[in-house]
Amino acid sequence: MTPVGAGDRGTATAAVTRLALRQVRRPALVVSAVAAGTTAVVVAGYESTAGTALDAAALAALAENPAVRTLFGEPFALDTPGGFTVWRTGTVLAVLLSVWGVLATTRVTRGEEESGRWDLLLAGRLAVPAVLGRHLAVLAAAVVIAGAATGVVLVAAGTPPGGALRYAAGLVLVALFAVSTALLTAQVMPTRAGASGSALAVLGVGLLARMVGDGVAALGWLRWLSPYGLLALIRPYHDDRLLPLLVLAGAALLVGAAAMALAGRRDVRAGLVAAPAGRPPRKWLLGTVEGFAVRRMLRPLAGWSTGIGAYFLLIGLLATSMTRFLSDNPRFAELAAQAGFTELGSVRGYSASLFVLLAVPVGVFAASRLAEFVAAETDGRLTSLYAQPVSRNRLLTAETLATLAGVAVLLTVAATATWLGAYLVDAPLPLAAALAGTWNVLPVVLLCLGAAILALGWLPRATAAVGVLPAIGGFLLQVLADSADLPGWVAAISPFTHLAAVPAESPGRAALKIMIGIAVVAAVLGRLGHRRRDLLG
Amino acid sequence: MHPPAIRTEHLTKRYGSLLALDDLDLTVDAGEVFGFLGPNGAGKSTTIRLLLGLARPTAGQAWIFGTAAAEVATAHQRIAYVPADVTLWPQLTGAEILELLGSTGPGVDVAYRDELVARFALDLSKPGRAYSTGNRQKVALVAAFATRAPLLVLDEPTAGLDPLMEREFRRAVVEARDAGRTVFLSSHQLAEVEAVCDRVGILRSGRLVDVATMPELRRLHRTEVLVRFAGPVPELTGVEGIDGIQVDGAALRFTLTGPPGPALRALAAADVTTLTMREPTLEEIFLDYYGEGSR
Numbered sequence A: 001m002t003p004v005g006a007g008d009r010g011t012a013t014a015a016v017t018r019l020a021l022r023q024v025r026r027p028a029l030v031v032s033a034v035a036a037g038t039t040a041v042v043v044a045g046y047e048s049t050a051g052t053a054l055d056a057a058a059l060a061a062l063a064e065n066p067a068v069r070t071l072f073g074e075p076f077a078l079d080t081p082g083g084f085t086v087w088r089t090g091t092v093l094a095v096l097l098s099v100w101g102v103l104a105t106t107r108v109t110r111g112e113e114e115s116g117r118w119d120l121l122l123a124g125r126l127a128v129p130a131v132l133g134r135h136l137a138v139l140a141a142a143v144v145i146a147g148a149a150t151g152v153v154l155v156a157a158g159t160p161p162g163g164a165l166r167y168a169a170g171l172v173l174v175a176l177f178a179v180s181t182a183l184l185t186a187q188v189m190p191t192r193a194g195a196s197g198s199a200l201a202v203l204g205v206g207l208l209a210r211m212v213g214d215g216v217a218a219l220g221w222l223r224w225l226s227p228y229g230l231l232a233l234i235r236p237y238h239d240d241r242l243l244p245l246l247v248l249a250g251a252a253l254l255v256g257a258a259a260m261a262l263a264g265r266r267d268v269r270a271g272l273v274a275a276p277a278g279r280p281p282r283k284w285l286l287g288t289v290e291g292f293a294v295r296r297m298l299r300p301l302a303g304w305s306t307g308i309g310a311y312f313l314l315i316g317l318l319a320t321s322m323t324r325f326l327s328d329n330p331r332f333a334e335l336a337a338q339a340g341f342t343e344l345g346s347v348r349g350y351s352a353s354l355f356v357l358l359a360v361p362v363g364v365f366a367a368s369r370l371a372e373f374v375a376a377e378t379d380g381r382l383t384s385l386y387a388q389p390v391s392r393n394r395l396l397t398a399e400t401l402a403t404l405a406g407v408a409v410l411l412t413v414a415a416t417a418t419w420l421g422a423y424l425v426d427a428p429l430p431l432a433a434a435l436a437g438t439w440n441v442l443p444v445v446l447l448c449l450g451a452a453i454l455a456l457g458w459l460p461r462a463t464a465a466v467g468v469l470p471a472i473g474g475f476l477l478q479v480l481a482d483s484a485d486l487p488g489w490v491a492a493i494s495p496f497t498h499l500a501a502v503p504a505e506s507p508g509r510a511a512l513k514i515m516i517g518i519a520v521v522a523a524v525l526g527r528l529g530h531r532r533r534d535l536l537g
Numbered sequence B: 001m002h003p004p005a006i007r008t009e010h011l012t013k014r015y016g017s018l019l020a021l022d023d024l025d026l027t028v029d030a031g032e033v034f035g036f037l038g039p040n041g042a043g044k045s046t047t048i049r050l051l052l053g054l055a056r057p058t059a060g061q062a063w064i065f066g067t068a069a070a071e072v073a074t075a076h077q078r079i080a081y082v083p084a085d086v087t088l089w090p091q092l093t094g095a096e097i098l099e100l101l102g103s104t105g106p107g108v109d110v111a112y113r114d115e116l117v118a119r120f121a122l123d124l125s126k127p128g129r130a131y132s133t134g135n136r137q138k139v140a141l142v143a144a145f146a147t148r149a150p151l152l153v154l155d156e157p158t159a160g161l162d163p164l165m166e167r168e169f170r171r172a173v174v175e176a177r178d179a180g181r182t183v184f185l186s187s188h189q190l191a192e193v194e195a196v197c198d199r200v201g202i203l204r205s206g207r208l209v210d211v212a213t214m215p216e217l218r219r220l221h222r223t224e225v226l227v228r229f230a231g232p233v234p235e236l237t238g239v240e241g242i243d244g245i246q247v248d249g250a251a252l253r254f255t256l257t258g259p260p261g262p263a264l265r266a267l268a269a270a271d272v273t274t275l276t277m278r279e280p281t282l283e284e285i286f287l288d289y290y291g292e293g294s295r
Helices: A003-045 A047-052 A055-066 A066-072 A081-114 A115-123 A129-156 A161-188 A190-214 A217-225 A227-233 A243-263 A290-319 A319-328 A330-337 A348-358 A359-378 A392-424 A431-439 A444-456 A460-484 A488-493 A507-530 B044-051 B072-078 B094-104 B112-118 B133-145 B164-178 B190-196 B215-217 B260-270 B283-288
Strands: B006-016 B018-026 B035-038 B059-064 B079-082 B153-155 B182-187 B201-205 B206-212 B223-227 B242-247 B251-256 B272-278
Touching: A003 A081, A003 A129, A003 B215, A003 B283, A066 A081, A066 A190, A081 A115, A081 A190, A081 B164, A081 B182, A115 A129, A115 B153, A129 A161, A129 A243, A129 B035, A161 A190, A161 A227, A161 A243, A190 A217, A190 A227, A217 A227, A227 A243, A227 B283, A290 A319, A290 A359, A290 A392, A290 B094, A319 A330, A319 A392, A348 A359, A348 A392, A348 A431, A348 B251, A359 A392, A359 A444, A359 B242, A392 A431, A392 A507, A392 B283, A444 A460, A444 A507, A444 B079, A460 A488, A460 A507, B006 B044, B018 B044, B018 B059, B018 B206, B035 B164, B035 B190, B044 B059, B044 B153, B072 B079, B079 B133, B094 B133, B112 B133, B112 B164, B133 B164, B153 B201, B153 B242, B164 B190, B201 B215, B242 B260
Parallel strands: B035 B182, B035 B201, B079 B153, B153 B182
Antiparallel strands: B006 B018, B006 B059, B201 B206, B223 B251, B223 B272, B242 B251
């Protein structure tokens, strides 16, 4: 190679690095801000809530309860701000960072490849492993920044630097493991969706292994097989162990190396596992646009149902031990009541407070269906249907109805799973009560759907962001208003403020009607905009 | 009197400050094959999106067989459309896509569809993501030609097809015309338009420059004539219709506009050995519109 060529290679590498940076930097900043922000809020709030309220006996009771351990992880060093923050936010942030790591990795690698945008790139001087290497480096830098920001916040809050360092390193390594896993599945699986799905499944099994390992003493070793379990085993601010960190680093390195080794052995736009070249037609639900909307939803709905069903089955299984713990330890019940969870001591109160949370994933599901509808319009998949003798209103109605059916399925799955779990541990929760509880969040989900349709009509590219606003924004607003003592009208903006704790209380009909009314008005305005605007793409 | 297949009045579309289509008045009669020519960015796809109601006009209106283009549920009963850039649902196989478009569309001639699938050598078992550009286009073409819709709107449908498939495409267009269907064919491929169209509209920077039948379009322009002589070269200056005379030894090259009678009479006295007359291709006519001045 001539010296000029060598220079070009350096330029090419730098150009690919810049490309990867451009695609990752904005979401990476958001994720870092969320990680650091959540940590800051919890560590700053420690003194006012738990710090003064917990005595040694209460802590011991907490640490021994299998339900608490299963849901939130093994508590330790709760008498220090650092230990308390790690217990409260560690698993959540690790899940956030690792899920983002998986989705970002498959998006900027296989996603770009599938769209054909890498064809030009790979026709240049750099081969697949080199291009992937640059993207891996950028993604690694992104999660290091998120972890470092969290660590800096903890040190700034006055917690011991040693614990902060180990915790931050643990977070980074969990996320790196997720990025490497996604990179590996992206080499193996035939499609981007398959790569994301199998990497997320690895994380899901890891989370489950952590929960079982924490909840059942005899299976504690399972935690050594899970990235989240290893993060907990570091025990920052308590033991500050190094071995779990080393295991995590080794696993991330091994998986990453395997991914890079396999990268050179596959065809571009294909995984090592070949996609089936053809199959006989499956013509069900292709006869009408309504049927087709349902057909397109079935696969994602199965995924959402599995996730929500598994979580609420666990909630049901834990019902007795959780409520017994809270009625035995009134101090915790008081703390929970301060945080907005009342009547946690009864099975109905406990399940009601958890059913309210269901509005978030189901609202996100509804918004994601409409966002997918816009994506199909933008990339031209829907063009052939818009060119059929079918009005735009009918197409949007079909999508809306299919989404509503999906929402109904998810709410019913959550209720049934909770009931089943409670039934297995003999907790008093009839199926009708569980159904009343999950269906109680329907107005918030409808607000999400209405907001998404409104955006679809007037600001289609913002459909996902506007659609999740009532659920995620409303939830965060309520939490913030509760913990920061904001004026009442601020909390009143959040739809969650107006949700009754069903099945512990009866649903507030007036509030439900107002929320449904707002959702319907938003949807009608959105349909009007959709009918009048130009189609995208 | 039947309403025309396509009619537009003052059809105008602005995207911000960009005038994509300026005051288009166009009538395409039922049963004709209409070529819609123009370079990239001339506004061909914009026009088609307006005709299909995918985009809303800034001003003016369009009708499909007398129905306002905005009433898509009615108007699309009579339209089959092939977009310029076909995107298929990645999980659906070709057969499933044809099933979906057939059952939600204006009706399908299943026997003709099966025949077209065979003629276009289309493998229907593959999922959408596995098709190449040309095969995606073939799926859309088969779906469109196999409908019973009386109007076919085709937006640069042969961009990804190989020459054999292009021949099949032209056959299908001829069959559609023979069956009394109207074809609106947007293209920048002149040979294609020349081969299949009855009339041509030429669009440039959002404006309709000209609408002409193929013979008219050719007549508007000069014929190139090359004559070789055994004896002396006659003097043709001033003969009606003759222009651009070049003498090259015993050969004479000139261009001829209008009827050839006067030129032939002037040549009759000379000792002509060969006479070559060449029709300009549409390409050359086209370049007359776009070749001079800025595009």
